[in-house]
Amino acid sequence: MNRVCEALGIEKPFIQGAMSWITNAEFVAAVSNAGGLGILGPNAGQTELTPDPVETAERMRREIRKTREMTEKPFAVTLIGNGNSTSVFTMKILDVVIEEKVPVVLINSYGFPGMLGIDKDLLKPLKENKIKMVVRSILPSVEDAKVVEEQGADVYVATGFDEGGTLPPRIIGSFSILPMIKDAIHIPICLAGGIADVRTANAAFVLGAEGIYVGTRLLCTDECPVAPNVKELIARSGATDLEIFRVAPSYYRSLPTKLRDKLMENEHSLNRDQTYEANKKLMGGTGGMRIGMLEGDLENGYVSVGNGVSLFDKIMPVKDVVDELLSGYNEGMIKFS
Ligand SMILES: Cc1cc2nc3c(=O)[nH]c(=O)nc-3n(C[C@H](O)[C@H](O)[C@H](O)COP(=O)(O)O)c2cc1C
Known part of the structure; x- marks a missing residue:
């Protein structure tokens, strides 16, 4: 077995x-x-x-x-x-x-x-x-x-x-x-x-x-409690739609949202420690995931998925x-x- x-x-x-x-x-x-x-x-x-x-x-x-x-x-x-x-x-x-x-x-x-x-x-x-x-x-x-x-x-x-x-x-x-x-x-x-x-x-x-x-x-x-608009977004997305950004102590990926754009701006303009700090505030812990993925708010939240999203x-x-x-x-x- x-x-x-x-x-x-x-x-x-x-x-x-x-x-x-x-x-x-x-x-x-x-x-x-x-x-x-x-x-x-x-x-x-x-x-x-x-x-x-x-x-x-x-x-x-x-x-x-x-x-x-x-x-x-x-x-x-x-x-x-x-x-x-x-x-x-x-x-x-x-x-x-x-x-x-x-x-x-x-x-x-x-x-x-x-x-x-x-x-x-x-x-x-x-x-x-x-x-x-x-x-x-x-x-x-x-x-x-x-x-x-x-x-x-x-x-x-x-x-x-x-x-x-x-x-x-x-x-x-x-x-x-x-x-x-x-x-x-x-x-x-x-x-x-x-x-x-x-x-x-x-x-x-x-x-x-x-x-x-x-x-x-x-x-x-x-059966997954993700918002219906986000399920549709994930189903039609691929790994090339993902951007990666730093949040202490590591990294996250997200499909396109307004919040993701702001997180990426920090990623491109600040050094590592500044990005950690600024993105931590913006993400609000996993709060941004709740707003993006459960509530389906693609302005104020993010949509975290892995590279398998293409498949x-x-x-x-x-x-x-x-x-x-x-x-x-x-x-x-x-x-x-
Ligand atoms: C939206 C989302 C939220 C996650 N939250 C957690 C979490 O709270 N705790 C945890 O141990 N792993 C978390 N993970 C990671 C998963 O448990 C799992 O390791 C990962 O999804 C496996 O890789 P895959 O997404 O490519 O299938 C999360 C993954 C996703 C996609």
Whole structure:
């Protein structure tokens, strides 16, 4: 049996990427019902932020319960580790995950030098409660992957620079990062970044991935809460429509919007540190993603997608996307690993 499926109790080696603002119970349950692993991301099911950590965690509890009403299959919740001492928001969500007996977590760790692996505050309670750990570091590396393996994680997600969302601070493409990490660790690895059709999915498996971790392609699905005008924009766009700009500690890409033009102006006219500062203010954290992608406001928000955006042009049910991407997969396929 495929080791990712075995470790996570799922039928198909397909994980839906955690996406700020852009997940909710319906979307996550659709992925899990299709046989993959759905993940409730930061602010799942929400349309506005609350500054209160308890309310943040209670909102996640409500979304977990809603998801449970829609699927009996395993799904996950995102925990953001900041590499040092984990935030009070994350710790409150961890309590809810344990109380609600969520079987799997996606740990969004840092991976920066001096901050490798899973935060200690998360590790102990997760292990004590036998919760499965999928770890995706913002800055993937051999050193980070080895620490994560040593800590007892179940699955490591190697992320290539082709992805959507916050880009890895080192510019290493998906085809390079996967074999690099694969050679260093023994736990199963999923590849994130640029997997958006059957060819790219097959390529990931042939290079040694045991699962695919997909964000951009799932934005154009019936169940995804992205605004309809943005789904249409994504479906008709390609990688050459994307521009890249810096926001500390890394980079983002966006399809054309008014806000993107302003972010690019800073990118072209300021030095690195000034750009970090100016763009941080303009982006408002992931607020610009909510405005652009959930509300569909292409003046004041941005539209974050990966390079795989060239590879599809249809809005489809989640199940059809999962099945299409896995249509070339079989456990006997030739692997270079
Ligand atoms: C709109 C958007 C928002 C994202 N937000 C998050 C996030 O909050 N946390 C996270 O770990 N990854 C986030 N990601 C990254 C995805 O989880 C995943 O790694 C990525 O989408 C995979 O690459 P792909 O987009 O090429 O499929 C986001 C991606 C997108 C497209």
